[in-house]
Amino acid sequence: MTGVELIAAARKAGRASLDELSGKRLLAGFAVSVPKSVMVADAGAATAAIANLTPPFVVKVMSPDILHKSDAGCVKIGLQNSDQVEQAISAMAALPAIKTARVEGYLVEEMAPGGQEIVVGAVRDPDFGPMIMVGLGGIFVEVLADVAFRICPITRLDAGEMLDELKGSAILNGARGRKAVSRDAIMDVLLKIGGEDGLLMRHAEDFKEADINPLIVSDTGAVAVDARFILV
């Protein structure tokens, strides 16, 4: 499905936002890396479905009624084989929060390798139109509000200045004995989302807000591990 079709389908289903899988398909359409994944209906379908995926795995329940998956025990990470995946799905299905929800299936993904967590976000400003945000993940965003915004479209120069503007930007260069992560990979994602021909310019009227949280960045690349797109 194209971005336009994904958005139309979500609207038709009466949703206020794209579900995670649709959000990731939208990102993939703009060449942002997302984990390889399959949707399965239940535990019994998992083993055959994930034959082409490489462990470790992550399982997430897909339900329009559950917005904050990690809070409700609806995400399991670090699963090493198909037995563990099946067990994880069975255990989730038994949770009261999931029993009472409309469940569309379970998303099984390849787990992204570790790296620096980054948040890339978007808002539609009433005056200026689409804006893009970047910040370092975790407490940097949630507690310190250490983020940089720009009005779309941005240039590569803007993307670099956004990273420089973060108070924690030294972390990207490998502070406290950690390996430096790829600034280029982050800037590439910022341009694919907020650049001249990026997702936000192409869908300027579609989204009120968006979070790619986290984008996991290594020394070579960046993977969007979770994504939320709130429709206008």
Add this chain to the structure above:
Amino acid sequence: MLQRYAPLFMPKTVAVVGASSKGNALPNVFIRRIREFGFAGDIYPIHPTAATIDGIPAFPNLAATPKPIDYAYIAVSAAQIPAMLKVAAGRVRYAQVVSSGFGEVDEGKELQQQVLDAARAGGMRLLGPNCLGIYTPRGKITFTEISPKEVGTVGVISQSGGLGTDIIRRGLSRGVKFSGLVTVGNCADVTPSDLLEFYLADEQTEVIGFYIETAKDGRRLFEMLRAAKARKPVVILKGGRTGQGLAAAASHTGSLAGDDRAWIALSRQTGCVLVDTLDQFIDTLLIFQTLTPQPQHPTKRVVLFGNGGGTSVLATDYFARLGLDVTPFAQPALDALAALKLPPGTSITNPVDCPVSTLQQENGSVAEKILDEIYAKGKPEALVMHLNMSAFAGRTPPEVIENVLKAALRVQTHYPGQAHFLLVLRSDGDPDLEARKRKFRDSALALGIPVYDEMSNAGHALAALQAHERFLHTRGG
């Protein structure tokens, strides 16, 4: 495009609606002001019954004037205005509605739409409503009592009428000279970006200032500023920047977004300078009006030179916090200054602190020798000279300060284009001293030197100039 704005900035015919036959309403004052200001075109008072207003023949409505109207100043009750503009279809180029009671209050929103519809249908551009008027020295029109006649280079757009008056008056006392100032109030039709378009194209305007509360057509403003690449400095005083996040955010990003974030982004991407106070606004307009940006070598090293040890130390801290570099001289400059054998109590490291006892040597011309070494060996990109006039008073002959200043100017001419020169004249409010300061300020301004009251004012202005130069350096052209 410039042609389109000519009737606003240089009207030949002006209609005034709302003047009373008794001669004391705001529009009567407006008529008197523009006559005093030298407006030589036709003035058409509009009045339903009076034959003359203030001795000028009056007309019953905007359609009854002998010639079409370039600019109509309208100050009558809001409810009368839609019908009045309908009658005037095709006869008015710019209608400035000063009256309030429109979009700024809930019950006036419908009325504002009616005024806008009437203006659009009648082919006129609408300024306001809820504003004070226009100050255009080239067109000899002004809405405010104290309005310099000289045509300057700073073009201003203000969404507040009262603040517009403050900008003119305070600007005048600090040396800012305007190419125009338009108060746009609720911006029902003409928006800040419309006037930005004019000022960017207008050859008379070299510096642009905004007081903005809401951008109106923000997207167009952004795109216009981005395309302009800061070829003219733009200074923005933004009201209402503290709103935090979206009211009902559904995401992390939404909760972190807010008006301030958007305007900071705008300034980073377009090279506009954002300021926080009216004083910073005036100070920043002044530095851009007087000094030529040097994008080839953006301002970095700053030398502070003057009398007052504590003042120098505090200013060094303040400038450093603004990102300006006031580090001590390297050895060659120190050696050269040491060789001058200045009296004890003089500090030559940068900041260069010269007590009055040093500055009064050779009746003030010692400053030339010091500054010459600073320029030759210290190679600053900016020099801030600060004189505490209180410390000179009663201790030195009156010409000493003048000689110090002249010495500084001579050195400037020996090193053309090397360093920005700013003057800080510090005083204590004593009336005699203030009067002397006023004289010095005027003569310095006449020579194109920006003058500030305190080091912090000069620091903010210089930091703005630095930001502008850096933007041009990396993104200009």
